[in-house]
Amino acid sequence: MKIGVLALQGDFREHIAALDSLQVEIEIIAVRHASEIVEIDALVIPGGESTTIAKLARSFGLFASIQDRIASGMPIYGSCAGMILLADRLIDAAKGQETFGGIDMTVRRNAFGRQIDSFEMDIDFAGVVGGTVKGVFIRAPWVDEIGPDVEVLATVMQDGLAHPVAVRQGNLLATSFHPEISGDNRVHRYFVQQVYQNLLVGK
Amino acid sequence: MAENTSHSVGTARVKRGMAEMLKGGVIMDVVNVEQAKIAEEAGAVAVMALERVPADIRAQGGVSRMSDPDMIEKIQAAVSIPVMAKARIGHFVEAQILESLGVDYIDESEVLTPADYENHIDKWKFTIPFVCGATNLGEALRRINEGAAMIRSKGEAGTGDVSNATTHMRKISGEIRRLSSMREDELYVAAKELQAPFDLVKEVALTGKLPVVLFTAGGIATPADAAMMMQLGADGVFVGSGIFKSGDPAKRAAACVKAVTYFTDAKIVADVSRGLGDAMVGINVADIPVPHRLAERGW
Numbered sequence: 001m002k003i004g005v006l007a008l009q010g011d012f013r014e015h016i017a018a019l020d021s022l023q024v025e026i027e028i029i030a031v032r033h034a035s036e037i038v039e040i041d042a043l044v045i046p047g048g049e050s051t052t053i054a055k056l057a058r059s060f061g062l063f064a065s066i067q068d069r070i071a072s073g074m075p076i077y078g079s080c081a082g083m084i085l086l087a088d089r090l091i092d093a094a095k096g097q098e099t100f101g102g103i104d105m106t107v108r109r110n111a112f113g114r115q116i117d118s119f120e121m122d123i124d125f126a127g128v129v130g131g132t133v134k135g136v137f138i139r140a141p142w143v144d145e146i147g148p149d150v151e152v153l154a155t156v157m158q159d160g161l162a163h164p165v166a167v168r169q170g171n172l173l174a175t176s177f178h179p180e181i182s183g184d185n186r187v188h189r190y191f192v193q194q195v196y197q198n199l200l201v202g203k
Numbered sequence: 204m205a206e207n208t209s210h211s212v213g214t215a216r217v218k219r220g221m222a223e224m225l226k227g228g229v230i231m232d233v234v235n236v237e238q239a240k241i242a243e244e245a246g247a248v249a250v251m252a253l254e255r256v257p258a259d260i261r262a263q264g265g266v267s268r269m270s271d272p273d274m275i276e277k278i279q280a281a282v283s284i285p286v287m288a289k290a291r292i293g294h295f296v297e298a299q300i301l302e303s304l305g306v307d308y309i310d311e312s313e314v315l316t317p318a319d320y321e322n323h324i325d326k327w328k329f330t331i332p333f334v335c336g337a338t339n340l341g342e343a344l345r346r347i348n349e350g351a352a353m354i355r356s357k358g359e360a361g362t363g364d365v366s367n368a369t370t371h372m373r374k375i376s377g378e379i380r381r382l383s384s385m386r387e388d389e390l391y392v393a394a395k396e397l398q399a400p401f402d403l404v405k406e407v408a409l410t411g412k413l414p415v416v417l418f419t420a421g422g423i424a425t426p427a428d429a430a431m432m433m434q435l436g437a438d439g440v441f442v443g444s445g446i447f448k449s450g451d452p453a454k455r456a457a458a459c460v461k462a463v464t465y466f467t468d469a470k471i472v473a474d475v476s477r478g479l480g481d482a483m484v485g486i487n488v489a490d491i492p493v494p495h496r497l498a499e500r501g502w
Contacts, residue, residue, distance in 0.1 A: 008464050009227040009248065047224045049248040049284055056246065056464055067277065080224070094243060094283040109283060115307035116330050120218045121208045138220050139285065139307070181220045 001199065003192070004031035005042035006066075008056040010048020010081060014180040018188045019044070024150045025191065037065040042075040042195045045082030047138070047178050050109070053081055063100070070102040075171040075198050077191040082109060083167075083174035084141055090146055103169045104147030109143040111163070111176075123177075125166055126188045127151045133164065135177035143167055143177055171198055216351035218332035221308065222416035225285070225353075225439055229416070229460050230445040232256050235274070236281040238452070242269065245456035249285035249307065251441070252278040257314045257361025257497070258444035258483065266316045284497065288336070291385040292501055293319025295328075302331045308353070309333045311346075313500035314360045314443075316406040321404035323501070326350030337373045338498055344399035344407070347415055354413060356437070356500040357420015361444050363485025365422045365431070367498055370410055372419050382408040400460055414452050421498065424449070425481050426462030433466035450480025 003019060005012045007028050007030035019028050031037060043066070045053070057063045062174070070076060070086075078086045112119070118139060122132035132145035143164035146152065154166035154175070165176040166187075171194065180186035228248030233239040242250045254270045256265065279286045285307035290297035292311055297318070301309050309322050323346065326333040332352035337343035344352045347495050356375060357367030382393060385408060396403040406414055406461060417430040420441035429440045440463055446456045450462055458475035465471040493499065 006229075011226060013226075014223065047227070049224065049228060051243065051284060052228055052246045052248050052460065056461070058466075059461065090284065097283075114305045115210065115221050115285065115332065116302065116305050118221060119210050119212045120214055120217055121211070134215055136220055138217060138224055178220060178224075181216065181223055187429040 001025070001042075001195070002027045002029060002040045003042045003044065003195070004029050005044045006031050006046060006053070006057075008032060008062075009052045010046040011178070011180060012046040015044045015046045015079075015188075016063060018180045018185045019192070022189055022192060024192060026081060030061075032060070034061045034065045035063060037069060040074075041199065043069070043098045044098050044191075045076065045078035045085050047082065048182065050081035050099075051086040051094045053096055054085060058098065063098070065101050070100060070172070073171055073198075075173075075184075075191070075195045077173040077188075078100070079175050079178050079180060080138065080140060080199075083107060083176050086172055086174045103150060103167060105143050105150055105169075105176060106145040107141045109141050110139050111136055111144075112140050112158070115139055117178045121156065123154050123165065125187065126174040128190050130186060133179065133187060134182040134184050136182050137165070137177045140165070140176040150164065208248070209422050212487065214465060215329035215352070216451045219343070220340055221332055222287075222334070222353035226276070226416060226420075227464060228439045229463050230287065230441045230484075231446055231456060232441070233278065233447070235483050238447055239282045242446075242456055243284050246460035247284060247456065248328045248439070249287055250278065250282060250308060251287045251443075252306075253288065253289055254445060256444040258448050259361075261361040261486075261495075266447055268339070269294070273298065275301075275306060279305070286475075289315055290324070291315040292317040292445050293322050293324060297326045298324050298329060298333075302329055306331065311335050313357060313497050317500050320408065323349050325429075327410060328350075335417070336498070337375065339374045340382075341397035341399045342405070342501065343413060343417075344403045345374060345421075348400050348403060351415065353416050353418065355418040355420040355441055358419065359488045359491070359496050360421045361489055362422045362491070363424040363448075364426045364488045366444045368419050368423060368428075368432060369435065371498070372432060372437060376436045379407055379411060379413070381404060383411045384419070411461050422457075422488070424485060425479075426472055428457045429459045430462040430466040430472045432469040433455055433463055439463065445483055448483035450482075455482075465477050477492060
């Protein structure tokens, strides 16, 4: 099995290291070309600047290939910028900002505020065993609104409201926080387990 | 603020993590809203809001200070990507002002006139992260010891001459490689020679890299310059005067962004280098008298 990590910009090396630390038999490749999108079984979209990643994906012909694989059910995990890129709809987007889409949700960019409001917090993550997960939120988005097929896996309370910060729809997983820089690889393990299940069921 | 009790802001992980998200990207100097929008449209990961780009600071002379808060706020309102701003070396009140404006990163920068020739800002006291310049490993580790969450090699700002950026990147990575090859009992003397704290020296020796993200800056004017810095080990690139002092800023900015992503692919770097119009004219660093070299500021 081959997992690609989208390596156009952002902390893709940390995602590669987190996947590598699982010590399971997967091949992990950094993806920068459309030709690589067709040969992978799953994709991780890293943290970074969502506008930059979308523009590079558009310029170098990866955009449509990724959308095709989303449509055909390839498992994808996106953290932070990755969550934004998997959203069907955005609030506070840059002018003309594009997303791959795939998850029936509206994501609010920089929802928690600017860098001065960036924070870490222990959060309960449905489906991840072994206690709370360390959430590192950096200029993080949250999910404002979800469609009927979206499952909320984790929330953060703010101003009396529970804002979804981890969601799943079918084979697509998204978190507003960064497990890849938390030193805890359980969210990556959860994703890889979903990928395995998908391959077993699908083939 | 979130209401959960375990919620904590301004941690080293959150500060250094912010820089991790900028990796593989280009941070562009902008002096007004129009330029900030061009930078965002071109794919910049962040903008540095300042009143004069280094080339103009160099040309006009005089004391150079933090930008007008009005100007910074206008840029914050105009773009959705992170906005950084510069404070003078040691000027902790300028840094307090920038923090109150909610800028995303403060650059304690030698490009501005230093406010303190002894001490840098105590950056641990701030919730906002800092990036600082360095010409060698010892300087980088002293800044990290003071709380810097990101380092950029200095180069020589405002020149369009990449030679000093090359020197500083090679120096920093060479010194890291040297530490990695040492016996543990040799690291005490290495720390003394680097004038850096032993714990940080040991960490670098063990991991083979800085504990924070390392960008490069100072004199980068072309996509090829940017790609070369990436091949020399930079995590990303600051482009100051190089973009908006050139003939076609929008095109050159987008080209630098692409070159930083595909820095090992000469064909792509060649393609994006076509038809960019005039590069900034530039000044050879060797023609600048030593007292006027910005990289010598900071210690």
